[in-house]
């Protein structure tokens with residue numbers, strides 16, 4: 001019997017969507033207002049879920065305190081109040097779209113989760129735009 005345990009978190013970060021190998025016109029056409037050269041911020045909402053068997057001794061799939069501390073050390077400390085393009089190494093050469101941010105977060109968390117458990121990351125870039133990555 002598998003149960004999904006979730007923890008909600010948030011971080012604020014700035015970004016700019018663009019490709020340096022494209023002309024300005026193409027970047028503007030494809031990325032619109034998120035191509036603004038002055039960068040802009042989003043209030044990202046994150047839901048991390050771990051699905052697995054309940055440990056019969058503890059009654060936990062994963063201790064949510066451990067999940068909370070993991071999200072803080074791997075995501076919030078790394079991304080919160082940062083310019084993703086400039087200050088976060090993973091996005092030096094990777095466009096910080098919601099999709100790419102979700103995959104980066106998943107890859108940072110995955111090594112810390114029991115291999116038999118499933119990991120899902122849901123990332124809201126705006127209250128109406130969100131992506132889901134489960135590996």
Ligand SMILES: Nc1nc2c(c(=O)[nH]1)N=C([C@H](O)[C@H](O)COP(=O)(O)OP(=O)(O)OP(=O)(O)O)CN2
Nearest residue numbers: 017031032033034096097098099125126127128129
């Ligand atoms: N597939 C993706 N498309 C877009 C992404 C993305 O990460 N993946 N990102 C953006 C912009 O960064 C940003 O999210 C655009 O926001 P906006 O269009 O303003 O969305 P809102 O929900 O705030 O606005 P509505 O008026 O509700 O549409 C663009 N595309």
Ligand SMILES: [Zn+2]
Nearest residue numbers: 015034040042
């Ligand atoms: Zn944006």
